[in-house]
Amino acid sequence: EIVLTQSPATLSLSPGERATLSCRASQSVSSYLAWYQQKPGQAPRLLIYDASNRATGIPARFSGSGSGADFTLTISSLEPEDFAVYYCQQRRNWPLTFGGGTKVEIK
Amino acid sequence: QVQVEQSGAEVKKPGTSVKVSCKASASTFSSYAVSWVRQAPGQGLEWMGGIVPISATTKNAPKFQGRVTITADELTSTIYMELSSLTSEDTGVYYCARERGGNPGSSPRDLDYWGQGTLVTVSS
Numbered sequence: 001e002i003v004l005t006q007s008p009a010t011l012s013l014s015p016g017e018r019a020t021l022s023c024r025a026s027q028s029v030s031s032y033l034a035w036y037q038q039k040p041g042q043a044p045r046l047l048i049y050d051a052s053n054r055a056t057g058i059p060a061r062f063s064g065s066g067s068g069a070d071f072t073l074t075i076s077s078l079e080p081e082d083f084a085v086y087y088c089q090q091r092r093n094w095p096l097t098f099g100g101g102t103k104v105e106i107k
Numbered sequence: 108q109v110q111v112e113q114s115g116a117e118v119k120k121p122g123t124s125v126k127v128s129c130k131a132s133a134s135t136f137s138s139y140a141v142s143w144v145r146q147a148p149g150q151g152l153e154w155m156g157g158i159v160p161i162s163a164t165t166k167n168a169p170k171f172q173g174r175v176t177i178t179a180d181e182l183t184s185t186i187y188m189e190l191s192s193l194t195s196e197d198t199g200v201y202y203c204a205r206e207r208g209g210n211p212g213s214s215p216r217d218l219d220y221w222g223q224g225t226l227v228t229v230s231s
Contacts, residue, residue: 001169012151022209029132032215034217034218036152036218043202043204043221043222043223043224044152044202044204044218044221045221046145046207046217046218046219049207049219055219058172060116062131087151087152089213089217089218090151091216092215093215094156094168095154095168095169095170096142096168096215096216097154098148098151098153098154099151100151100154101151103150
């Protein structure tokens, strides 16, 4: 199965700062990579699919890039509601797999 | 409107089984695949398997093969996930989620609408 490694594990930033999250795959997943946001006590929410496409209703400050095995989620200017855990997920092969998550916390 | 509503919390003894339900809107049931994802306390997300409800075609993660059964009831637009031989390591929140895009079951997908989650606690 494809293993996804996210870094860093924790990102400490202030509102208004730029956040850059990384996801690396153990083999190429082409562009079949998604990003999710999860807040405590809530289900995950799809942010980005197929590496760079924003899901319905997702603000433009969220953007995704990359292909092959290296991907990035960028939040251009952090809003208070953006502090959460972010997961990447590949759909290149079954089984679907997720990265271990990056927690974006308030500095 | 997309609706994905799950059953309530469960407490189970080790060695028993749990069956969690996920009621979907009619459009979801007829046109999309649905996956099950679990999250152990304080941990990440883990895909368990999925089903194309209209055809009852399933695919399971190797880790859960032989222990998970995913079914669908067309009459009630409800999808079920049953996990057997429970241990304390199965404690967690179980989510159902719609797989994005048409032609369900043809390829792996990401998950665009999620249920609220069902807490399963396994304890003696």
